[in-house]
Amino acid sequence: xxxxxxxxxLAENLRPLVEGRVIDDxxxxxxxxxxxxxxxxxxxxxxxxxxIERRGKLLVFRLTGGVVVVMHLRRNGRLQVLPSTKGRTAxxxxxxxxxxxxxxxxxxxxGPKKAASVWLFPAGREEAAEPLASLGMEPLSSQFSxxxxxxxxxxxxxxxxxxxxxxxxxxxxxxTFADEILWEARVSxxxxxxxxxxxxxxxxxxxxTAVLGExxxxxxxxxDGSLPMREPLHLLRVHRHGKEPCPRCGTPIxxxxxxxxxxxxxxxxxxxxxxxxxxxxxxxxx
Ligand SMILES: [Zn+2]
Numbered sequence: 001x002x003x004x005x006x007x008x009x010l011a012e013n014l015r016p017l018v019e020g021r022v023i024d025d026x027x028x029x030x031x032x033x034x035x036x037x038x039x040x041x042x043x044x045x046x047x048x049x050x051x052i053e054r055r056g057k058l059l060v061f062r063l064t065g066g067v068v069v070v071m072h073l074r075r076n077g078r079l080q081v082l083p084s085t086k087g088r089t090a091x092x093x094x095x096x097x098x099x100x101x102x103x104x105x106x107x108x109x110x111g112p113k114k115a116a117s118v119w120l121f122p123a124g125r126e127e128a129a130e131p132l133a134s135l136g137m138e139p140l141s142s143q144f145s146x147x148x149x150x151x152x153x154x155x156x157x158x159x160x161x162x163x164x165x166x167x168x169x170x171x172x173x174x175x176t177f178a179d180e181i182l183w184e185a186r187v188s189x190x191x192x193x194x195x196x197x198x199x200x201x202x203x204x205x206x207x208x209t210a211v212l213g214e215x216x217x218x219x220x221x222x223x224d225g226s227l228p229m230r231e232p233l234h235l236l237r238v239h240r241h242g243k244e245p246c247p248r249c250g251t252p253i254x255x256x257x258x259x260x261x262x263x264x265x266x267x268x269x270x271x272x273x274x275x276x277x278x279x280x281x282x283x284x285x286x
Contacts, residue, residue, distance in 0.1 A: 002171030005215035030094035056171030077116030161189035
């Protein structure tokens, strides 16, 4: 799923392509993509996109006439800007915003499971409604202090890997960057959030800001002004790098499979040398 670095660069690179454009038409193809009905989607016609912002993993489009469009790409949604004459009948098209200049902004969603979502709000009402209302703190904002993180951790009885991905405490981190951050912090993905020591909390806070900050910079360089379509795996150090040597100590990176999530970690740096049971495999062997 696209996470904070990917969505940050997507928003940045969308701006020159889309800000200032007037919406001429809207084509809704995905049966479940539109999550609101008031204001109606036809109400976007004739409005100009004035500003695109990122909030967590979401994109927020501000339009003239007091309308706000919120988009969540989920796992397989992507945005493209293409000439309106090309490929509008593609079956992966979820929604298209046609501009007066002959281009479309399109949300496409690959795969059978359709989860990408679009919401429309009257300006000023979006912050109090889902999906924005329950979002937590931006990890690259000045509010995200070590003390703020320590207070959040005390509130939650869950493993730290899951805590990092919840969005109600810290936004923008998913399965991929949770692994990258925990490796950087040398914290076990299975440690309980509320039981981290002061040292671990300090390392985790430093890792969250450093890993995400560096990833934004490396994603910017990687996509070089284009709209990102795939997470660049070669920029990651442990996630999706199972069995490869840990960049810090050389131990092969281990994987835990749980439901449809994979957790990658270094047994030496993060787990005191322990390789955790692979719950998926052990269930199959029984
Ligand atoms: Zn290691």
